[in-house]
Amino acid sequence: MRSPWFLRATARGAMGAAVRSVDWAATPLGPPAAWPLPLRAAVELCLGTEFPVLVTWGPELTMIYNDGYREMLGTDKHPGALGSPLAAVWAEVWDAIEPSVREVEAGRPTWVVDQRLVMHRSGFDEETFFTYSYSPLLDVDGQVRGLLDIATESTAQVVERRRVGQLSLLQSRLQAAGPDVGAVVAAAAATLADGPDLTLVGAALGPRGGLRWVHGPADDVDAALVERAARTATVQQAGRLLVVPLPLVAIDDREGLLALRAGALRPVDDQLRTFARLVADAVAGALTGALRHEREVGMLERVSDVLQRAMLEPPVDRPGVATRYVPATRGLAVGGDWYDVADLPGGRAGIVVGDLVGHGLESASRMGQLRSAARALLLRTDAPAPAVDGLDAFARTLPGAEYATVHCGVLDPAAGTYTYTSAGHPPAAVLRTDGTVTWLTGARGTPLTVAREPRPHDVVAVAAGDVVVLCTDGLLERRGSDLRSRLAALERLLVGLVGADPDAIADGVLAGMTPEGSLDDTAVVVHRVEG
Missing domain, CATH: 3.60.40.10 (PPM-type phosphatase domain)
Structure with a gap:
């Protein structure tokens, strides 16, 4: 029979039913009524807050967590992670987090900021970032029996900072490329080469209805995708490939687009599509200047040819x-x-x-x-x-x-x-x-x-x-x-x-x-x- 403290601790939130559904007697922790007081206190603290908290106990560091932590597990790991060993649940990142675990087992708390972890939690390998603290949990005899993990996922913030930094670098390199179409495209390709978020795999320019590839092999991009992006002036997607129209300022009725491949470790979501449009805006601005310069130089060259024939x-x-x-x-x-x-x-x-x-x-x-x-x-x-x-x-x-x-x-x-x-x-x-x-x-x-x-x-x-x-x-x-x-x-x-x-x-x-x-x-x- 469950003790009153356990019923009280698990009564709140969606995790209450999940925790109660586990046959704890079949785990190394045994039935909740037999849990030592420090573990009971830690579990009650864990289940009583909405902040992501994980409690592990015993030689296998058996996991108990709350709603906040459940979101970080993703769809692949919950609810099976409840009552399972920490090393088994996080096997793909164990090499990265094990040093912190060993520090806690030695009685020393740890603090990690924006640690990069490649997790498999939502059907694919995903790049994530976490800021967390591991603290030792002591039994009544003063020995370390588990750890308390208070964590927050900082993936969105880290990725956003990275993308802002890459946009800033792209802008500066595009400006340094000068008024030359080829140099602008080359600068964009070099800046985005093998990027964690987007890689430039193709760029096309030309008169309306006459696009041609000026960078990258055309075979890598489906022609129908290109035609649809040019016709609708909207981002088109095929798997991890994004075809993004270039918003060129009207110059001799030119149009263009970029073919961008998403990094393998980031989801192709609205945030990534927004980033792709910002990249296209930056490249389009530089190309507009280059195309305008190209047109002006062409006009001057025609004038100079006339003058040369007439005067020279x-x-x-x-x-x-x-x-x-x-x-x-x-x-x-x-x-x-x-x-x-x-x-x-x-x-x-x-x-x-x-x-x-x-x-x-x-x-x-x-x-x-x-x-x-x-x-x-x-x-x-x-x-x-x-x-x-x-x-x-x-x-x-x-x-x-x-x-x-x-x-x-x-x-x-x-x-x-x-x-x-x-x-x-x-x-x-x-x-x-x-x-x-x-x-x-x-x-x-x-x-x-x-x-x-x-x-x-x-x-x-x-x-x-x-x-x-x-x-x-x-x-x-x-x-x-x-x-x-x-x-x-x-x-x-x-x-x-x-x-x-x-x-x-x-x-x-x-x-x-x-x-x-x-x-x-x-x-x-x-x-x-x-x-």
């Missing part, structure tokens, strides 16, 4: 002439360098190469004005020095044209002369048919807007087959190299190209002098003297 590549319909323009490796294909070749009366050619300080659209605009003015002046004056004098006066009226350099020359094949002047520009060269090079170092003056006196000119003799080569300083200036050594290198290249046609010479000069790419705009004009 004037049509040259003259035999024996090759021209090249290579923009700086900074992005836009326009800058401050220019060239022009104009037909003059008597079969002569006016050649101009110039370099304006700066890069980008503003410099290109000023450069275009200088080039147009130089052509007009050369056609009117029919001589290089007066043309540059007039360009000097024009540049003083054009803000931003200060200190521009110009080489202007007139090639007269019939007279066998090349007349030129230089406003602070690198020297031109004449590649002779015999393989020698003549540097045009005469008639040198200061850059535009500096000189106040008439420009000098010089004349050099040329013969049929000779090649006049002009360039801007982007071909010659290199960090760590002086101008003298660069001119010597250009001369060696030209000597090796003697007899080649103008196009081959222009390409050879660029390839030989700028193999690593130029940090400055470069213009080259090659004009062979026709017989």
Whole structure:
């Protein structure tokens, strides 16, 4: 017959019936009436509180617990855990909790905060976290006979802190990735790689109705799942796989989605789906910026192409002439360098190469004005020095044209002369048919807007087959190299190209002098003297 204290202790809560249903006489504890007073007191305390409490007693640490503790057992372990040995009930985590149990058996209480335990309590292996205290329970003789476990599950709090931390890390890495779509996706994949909660297994972007995978193999995700997520703009789930639409700000009607795989040790619940949407929001924000930058760069590149064709590549319909323009490796294909070749009366050619300080659209605009003015002046004056004098006066009226350099020359094949002047520009060269090079170092003056006196000119003799080569300083200036050594290198290249046609010479000069790419705009004009 049960004692009054036992009936009183088990009368309250859902656990009352469960405790009374156990045949305690068949357990190592024996019938409740024979339980020692310390065990009775501990059980009454346990069953009289809603806080999770576990009492174990005897050599097998037989378990008695209340409603609060029952929730931590899950559906797999209760009610069979009542009256069962602690080590058997928690066999999957015994290695983790046994050291604390042994401390209690030695008479020392323990305190553990947020201990990670992988439990099998609801049909699957689940990552959990607990904060708990084990205290020794002493018999009337003062010997440790059991333990009192007062516990609270902190899984939700620990997982939430972890996810907030991962979102913060994701945001910082996405920001550091810069305005590049590939870098943004790579940063997201690296941050979520083998994550305990979510792993990025795929990312798709494209025009509406034309998604394509930019990360991860498409075979890993069911096409119907992708189509449904894109069409409904809602999270779709298949097992532990979540397909989450990316809320991209409208950019050229783009859409996207992420394929995320849930970690094996966490349930796919509303909290995880919320986390997946937050991840998608963070990635979408970074991708929106990258796609906007991509669109703006594309627009600027189209503008620069138009400008380059309109201002940097004037049509040259003259035999024996090759021209090249290579923009700086900074992005836009326009800058401050220019060239022009104009037909003059008597079969002569006016050649101009110039370099304006700066890069980008503003410099290109000023450069275009200088080039147009130089052509007009050369056609009117029919001589290089007066043309540059007039360009000097024009540049003083054009803000931003200060200190521009110009080489202007007139090639007269019939007279066998090349007349030129230089406003602070690198020297031109004449590649002779015999393989020698003549540097045009005469008639040198200061850059535009500096000189106040008439420009000098010089004349050099040329013969049929000779090649006049002009360039801007982007071909010659290199960090760590002086101008003298660069001119010597250009001369060696030209000597090796003697007899080649103008196009081959222009390409050879660029390839030989700028193999690593130029940090400055470069213009080259090659004009062979026709017989």
